[in-house]
Amino acid sequence: MKFFKTMVALPLIVAFFAVGCAVRQPIQQAFTPTIFNSDDYVSAIDNFLIILDASSSMDDIYNGNEKFFTAREIVKHLSQTLPELNQNAGLRSFGHSRQVSDKLTVLFYGMEKYTREGLKEKSALITVAGGTSPMHKAMTAAIEDLENFSGKTAVVIISDCQEAVGLESPITLKTARELKNQMGQEICFYPVFVGDDEEGMILMEEIAAIGKCGFVTKADKLMTGIGMGQFVEDIFLTEKPLTEKPIVEAPPPAPEAVPPPEVVKVWVVDETHFDFDKIIIKPAGFEFLDKVVNVLIARPDLFVKIQGHTDSIGTRKYNDTLSMRRAEAVKAYLADKGIDENRISCEGFGFSKPVASNKTDKGRALNRRVELFPVTK
Template structure:
């Protein structure tokens, strides 16, 4: 009898072992990743800011395609930091959920908001080392309003998640939080959810969030595990390629300044893309401006720089101001008192032609001078 009991026990243990092996999926090694290289001389940033929201809740500890979903999510952040060039963007990384050994808070801003560096994003993502806890995505989206409240311009919120909210938590609370963030940032904000897993309800949530942004899209995590896939994602979301061919110069205006009550547009000095160097063709016009200012010592000039719409607002703000300052420097070197000259940069906020054509963008890369009497 004892023999049969022993054999039964052994058979039962063996059966449990076999079932356990059948349920437990083998861990698949993370495939090698060769990042796509983007030359910063060929691209400008399409964004002023981006915030990554990383799901580190307990459901991310479940396996998908042979690995924990959380491992896949962390790898995506790493791949992004290896691929995206540093172009002056502001960046942040916020997580939600996570193990109590990482933080006892529901959501934490581990990186930023600060000027993006590849090293900074990669190192700070390593602090989110374990998944666990509930799935308060709505809490992270609400906290993101504080992260972004002092930032303006084109903004992307990248959410890496399986879309599985906490048990009993209704979908609308997450969508309401996403909508509130969209309302705060306006048309400049787009959502780019990255879906990890195969849960249909989770995918539906991510699609609904993207729809709230009205300008983003959902990407499946599997696609971003390859260098080419991540490269395409970075190009689609984060970058704008610089024009390869410059448009022909617009027709020059007469090299005589108009009446002092009107704006003077330096027509022969339209700037090349991404440049603030005055073309020699504009010197004669500016020399005429110098003659007028010397004959009218009570006249002051507001110099206003402008750009086309390629690139971020932050970058073009600086570029338009550099163009205005280049004209100011020219006038000062010709003997005009610097105290009579002031500079402003308007980026692409005041176009005089369509930015949808090369010719229109060329005309928007300009400097205007407004003579005033004080």
């Protein structure tokens, strides 16, 4: 009788594990890489370092796949898309399972001349996630990785930021600043966020802001050929001019006196100058803010109050923080252009001061804004 029960139960156990294993199988998405002809482009950067999160939280499921599978696919997609243009490259991971390494962080590739096959081959060595998540350890090690390299440098951080949020957040930001101080204006951070945790996204945006020239990208975008192509073109490539004309020296034109733009009651930095739910100023906003800078330089008696506003999507706490951080991003831009910070103050009002209805797309767009009020003291 016991033998009969065992024979009946055994297929059920096998079936249970088979179903469990089937659930964990990754969902393979079709990926057709964007082709960039190396004859048509030059590299916009001299060096890049990928920092890959292989910690235990990356085992969690996001959009039907383990986050670690998504992260490693992004590295693979990058190697399929980015042409070899004499860049220096590296791949460092952190928080791995002991099946991969008993070290907290490992430089699996580089720093060396980038090859597509080299990056793909070395990333395949990071097979599973499963350890702790000391992102700051990887950032500290990156300081040594890059200490002998100069020129424009991109640091791509692929992570869900789960374990780094909280007590480790200040030290993570501290090490990012140390890396920025080492490389100066030449380094930019380009975090790739895997997941949907709000606090993790905020930390990623703070890291990008430290570089003053990078931006955060959602991992979902880079799982498509078009999305990865845009990412590569925005960060890594510069198009060659179509024709090379001989340089003919001409006498410099006579300087013309260009009056600064008039002082208005309020300058509005609207949603066209920020991506939705982001604090990084888009290039479209540079020309607008440069006009504000011209006014403040021409009128040293002027001070400016910067007020950030949002639409009503999201919690009050989140929008209050987002509005203040956008105002501070504008302040940082003005200060970088030479405007004394003592002439600038910031406030964040969240969605408490709408200028239009939050019930329509158009109204919400008008409410997502930063206002600059010139005042005299």
